[in-house]
Amino acid sequence: MNIWWLFVTVGVLLMALEVFSSGFIIMWFGIAFIIAAIPVYLGAPTSVVLITFAITLLLLTVFVRKIFIGKRKAPRTNAPSLLGEKGIVIEEVNSVRGTGLVRVHKEVWTAIPKDSEVIPVDQSVVVLKIEGVKLLVEKE
Numbered sequence: 001m002n003i004w005w006l007f008v009t010v011g012v013l014l015m016a017l018e019v020f021s022s023g024f025i026i027m028w029f030g031i032a033f034i035i036a037a038i039p040v041y042l043g044a045p046t047s048v049v050l051i052t053f054a055i056t057l058l059l060l061t062v063f064v065r066k067i068f069i070g071k072r073k074a075p076r077t078n079a080p081s082l083l084g085e086k087g088i089v090i091e092e093v094n095s096v097r098g099t100g101l102v103r104v105h106k107e108v109w110t111a112i113p114k115d116s117e118v119i120p121v122d123q124s125v126v127v128l129k130i131e132g133v134k135l136l137v138e139k140e
Contacts, residue, residue: 007037028060082127086140087111093137095117102137103129114138 014030028122034039044052044088085104091102102111102125112134113119131135 004037004041007033032057079130085127087125089123110134111137
């Protein structure tokens with residue numbers, strides 16, 4: 001009895017099930033089932049089918065999964081994400097008077113200049129460091 005289509009169906013269903021999973025592992029079982037359908041279609045013995053399935057699953061989970069998972073970088077969030085970003089001065093940045101506001105990504109931050117310089121309004125600046133709730137900035 002030729003049941004290769006059953007292997008393909010199970011493989012497709014497992015790959016579709018991956019949509020509801022966050023582990024990125026079920027898909028590899030699905031692909032392994034589809035590849036194991038080839039020896040079933042050719043009439044190979046059960047041992048060949050099992051070995052094909054096992055080797056395919058091993059290769060996919062060990063090597064290919066690392067390619068997809070390994071390239072992900074954790075997104076920078078909150079204040080550290082501002083380092084190196086550009087902003088616009090909306091109130092003169094002056095360390096002597098203790099004034100200065102900068103808009104970075106639609107957020108307004110209190111700013112202090114790097115070298116006690118005065119940075120005028122509408123000047124483009126780069127965020128160097130975060131000191132408490134203030135951004136240390138310099139002219140771009």
